[in-house]
Amino acid sequence: MRNLILLIGILYLGRAVSVQSIDNKRFEILSGRKNEVSTKSVWDQKFSNEKYIFGKKPAETLKNYLKLIGDNNNRTVLDIAMGEGRNAVFMALNGYRVTGIDISSVAIKKANALARENNVSIKGIVADLDKYEFKNHEFDIVLCYYYLDRDLIAKMKKWLKPGGIIIFEGYTIDDPVESKGNKNYLLENNELLKLFSEYRVVHFEEPLNNRRFYSSFMGIKPQN
Ligand SMILES: C[S@@+](CC[C@H](N)C(=O)[O-])C[C@H]1O[C@@H](n2cnc3c(N)ncnc32)[C@H](O)[C@@H]1O
Numbered sequence: 001m002r003n004l005i006l007l008i009g010i011l012y013l014g015r016a017v018s019v020q021s022i023d024n025k026r027f028e029i030l031s032g033r034k035n036e037v038s039t040k041s042v043w044d045q046k047f048s049n050e051k052y053i054f055g056k057k058p059a060e061t062l063k064n065y066l067k068l069i070g071d072n073n074n075r076t077v078l079d080i081a082m083g084e085g086r087n088a089v090f091m092a093l094n095g096y097r098v099t100g101i102d103i104s105s106v107a108i109k110k111a112n113a114l115a116r117e118n119n120v121s122i123k124g125i126v127a128d129l130d131k132y133e134f135k136n137h138e139f140d141i142v143l144c145y146y147y148l149d150r151d152l153i154a155k156m157k158k159w160l161k162p163g164g165i166i167i168f169e170g171y172t173i174d175d176p177v178e179s180k181g182n183k184n185y186l187l188e189n190n191e192l193l194k195l196f197s198e199y200r201v202v203h204f205e206e207p208l209n210n211r212r213f214y215s216s217f218m219g220i221k222p223q224n
Pocket residue numbers: 039043054080081082083084085086087101102103104107127128129130144145146147
């Protein structure tokens with residue numbers, strides 16, 4: 001009997017060790033679902049440094065897009081996968097009412113701190129975008145910088161008001177750094193034009209610089 005208990009103990013321990021040792025991507029492939037706890041802890045870990053890893057300044061393209069948008073009219077903005085708040089705070093500074101969502105509570109804390117530093121406020125939501133729902137037509141503008149989940153696009157379109165603006169930017173398969181990792185998270189050339197084919201294109205670019213390669217899109221949702 002004691003041997004049997006010992007054997008069960010060893011088998012259990014072995015299983016626990018092997019479960020722990022499979023990495024996040026392998027877990028996702030084997031189980032067919034996302035390892036949400038691990039995604040959160042990976043990002044919490046990345047952000048758990050006083051330094052703002054994506055910087056405190058907004059993306060260059062966003063500054064240009066704002067010039068094209070013109071008047072803010074107290075419009076509402078959703079920042080998808082907001083991170084440490086560089087773009088959300090910039091929009092708030094320009095008079096927009098900003099909501100940002102991110103799975104990392106550490107990122108949201110840093111975004112709130114950045115907002116305080118700039119004397120503005122933003123609404124930060126800690127949640128998994130796989131599960132969270134906003135109301136249909138809740139936002140005038142939806143921003144998505146460097147977070148590619150193709151399954152989320154339909155939802156983003158629902159959350160945006162008719163006539164609202166989508167701004168989407170991400171690395172492409174040409175990027176020398178990112179292409180070493182999982183290509184699923186990279187945009188094909190011209191893919192944003194296809195993903196938002198029913199939208200009116202305000203701006204689209206895939207600059208051919210020789211360092212980092214990204215695709216950036218700004219478009220308007222049809223009225224009906
Ligand atoms: C590359 S960062 C981009 C941050 C920000 N958009 C920017 O450009 O500074 C990707 C962000 O996605 C968030 N994220 C990853 N998976 C997520 C999920 N399932 N739900 C919500 N946020 C997620 C991470 O916490 C991280 O802040």
